[in-house]
Amino acid sequence: MNTEAIKAIYTAEMRRTRNTLLQSIASPVLSTCLYFIVFGSAIGSRIESVGGVSYGAFIVPGLMMLSLLTQSISNASFGIFFPKFTGTVYEVLSAPVSFFEVIVGYVGAATTKSLIIGVIILITASFFVDLRIEHPFWMLAFLLMTCVAFSLFGFIIGLWADNFEKLQLVPLLIITPLVFLGGTFYSIDMLPPLWQKISLFNPLLYLISGFRWSFYEVADVNVVLSLTMTAGFLLACLLVVWYMFKTGYKLKQ
Amino acid sequence: MSETKPAHNRAPIVKIRGLTKTYGNGHSALKDVNLDIHEGEILAVLGPNGAGKTTLISIICGLVNATGGSVTVGGYDHVKQYRQSRELIGLVPQELALGAFELVENTVALSRGLFGKPRNPEFVNSLLDKLSLVDKADSPVNRLSGGMKRRVLIAKALSHEPRVLFLDEPTAGVDVELRKDMWAVIDELRADGVTIILTTHYIEEAEAIADRVGVINDGEILVIDDKQALMDKLGKKQLVIELRESIASIPAPLEHYSLQLNSAGDALTFTYDVRAERTGITQLLNAVQSAGLGLKDLSTSQSSLEDIFVNLVAADS
Known part of the structure; x- marks a missing residue:
């Protein structure tokens, strides 16, 4: 195990985060605060509670997920896309490192950054709404798994993308709609029956539902199912990355 | 130190046997390349553009997968024992590939880490000193001139104390003065006992600094010999x-x-x-x-x- 390499990649990636602190951390936190003000306080005060939870508090887990997903993806995808773009990836490819060490370094750093953002959002939210966390352990478990899984997913996008447009494509056109339609701002009970059924095909619904359950014990789907889906997605991403490295997909000719 | 010793008396540190590479588009970049690189020598691989020079280096360093054949570095297979073989290798790529905002000392430290060596700021500093980069240690790499960037790439390649250094067209697009400068750097490295393989399409470069010269064209090594013998023979x-x-x-x-x-x-x-x-x-x-x-x-x-x-x-x- 080349632990020095993991340390080196992780340190370099975290340094990049520090150097772009405003953009990396301040901006997602600010946008989430805006959501809280608009949907939580202003509009939320006129919406009745959902499953016994005030609307402002109800959307906290969903908003956290929204930020975590987009941030994890963009951190990790950029982290590997940029070296590919500038050509510096030659160094990682010629170094005595395994795919796993590269992943731990890059995805570890992206996950760390997402976790920091998640915690800041949680603290910020506590100023706006009455928060309670029924299952802190499961909350952390969901948080961590989500960050890792979507950082891996971002890493895949970063490996796959060969231009900046493709890099933005998946997050903007697939992830953002799925998060919004996955119950960030509502419980699927509020939807007409047909749309409830369709929503069940949205993988992010399971994630958001499980995460919300760890806060308020309010869920759209069974929490075990949520957990299984999240873990399954994480494993699937890991397999894809492993395969990409093994075959040298878009990295080696 | 820069006295040329008969290269064939030394053991090969890199052994290439029957190496072939056919790219996805059907282009055959290497056709059955056999080559021994001896410890401590400077080997210049000379060839026109598209001859297969970069492909050869890229396969040895792990950037390109070979279609067939084998490579060992220090006796280690470059695929099966990639960790051991790659630890011995440093690569200076042809493109000036450096991040944008990273500081010189950080990017060199990153390279050292990637190759499994623990942090050693003193060593990195002495390396920068040797390459006349010490006053640029805390400059972002994108502010450096082309010649300085090339030096940073060399520092990165040497950061893990490799025994074999590959220089892919180290003086391509570099003015005459810088080229002479680069030759002096290469000469010093050889004095430290580093085996150096450089590709070039400048004949005068091979003539000036190499111990042995190989000529490659269209994926085949046409001739390889001691520089002087080659000149005498042909x-x-x-x-x-x-x-x-x-x-x-x-x-x-x-x-x-x-x-x-x-x-x-x-x-x-x-x-x-x-x-x-x-x-x-x-x-x-x-x-x-x-x-x-x-x-x-x-x-x-x-x-x-x-x-x-x-x-x-x-x-x-």
Whole structure:
């Protein structure tokens, strides 16, 4: 195990985060605060509670997920896309490192950054709404798994993308709609029956539902199912990355 | 230290056997390449653009997958024992690939870490010092000039104390002064015992710094030998006979000497093999005299590596 390499990649990636602190951390936190003000306080005060939870508090887990997903993806995808773009990836490819060490370094750093953002959002939210966390352990478990899984997913996008447009494509056109339609701002009970059924095909619904359950014990789907889906997605991403490295997909000719 | 020792007496540190590479588009970049690189030597791989130089280096370093054949570095297979083999290698790529905002010392430290060596700021500092980069240690890499960037890439490649250094066209697009500068750096590295393989399409570069020269064209190594031996073996010498009076054509008695008459008609060029038993110069000069031609001057010149190279590549294609 080349632990020095993991340390080196992780340190370099975290340094990049520090150097772009405003953009990396301040901006997602600010946008989430805006959501809280608009949907939580202003509009939320006129919406009745959902499953016994005030609307402002109800959307906290969903908003956290929204930020975590987009941030994890963009951190990790950029982290590997940029070296590919500038050509510096030659160094990682010629170094005595395994795919796993590269992943731990890059995805570890992206996950760390997402976790920091998640915690800041949680603290910020506590100023706006009455928060309670029924299952802190499961909350952390969901948080961590989500960050890792979507950082891996971002890493895949970063490996796959060969231009900046493709890099933005998946997050903007697939992830953002799925998060919004996955119950960030509502419980699927509020939807007409047909749309409830369709929503069940949205993988992010399971994630958001499980995460919300760890806060308020309010869920759209069974929490075990949520957990299984999240873990399954994480494993699937890991397999894809492993395969990409093994075959040298878009990295080696 | 820079005294050339007979390279074949030393054990090969890199062994390449039957290496082939066919790209996805069907282009065959390497065709059965066999090559031994000896410890401590400077080997120049000379070839025109697209000859397969970069592909060869990229396969050894792990950037490109070979189609067939084997490579060992320090006795370790470059695929099965990639950790051991890669630890011995440093690579300076052709492109000036550096991040944008990273500081010089950080990017060198990153390279060291990637190759599994624990942090060592003193060593990194001494390396920067050797490459005259020490006052740039805390500059972002994107603020450096091209020559400085190349030095940073060398520092990165040397950061884990490799035994073999690959330099892919280290002086491509670099002005004459910087090129001489780079040669001095390479010479110093050799003095430290680093084996150096450099690719180049500048003949004068190979001539100036290499111990051995390999000529590669169209994916095949046409010839590889000690630089001097190569020049001796393939070197042709030319004798230029300047005439006192111009002539319109080569006189009949001289026709079988395969002489060339210049356009002004006042100089004859005789090409001969230095290594031949009889060069035929005496006979020729006698013949010139009996043909009644007056001599103004005689001069000889030995063909350079460049001529050898051009001839080889031309004969190959």
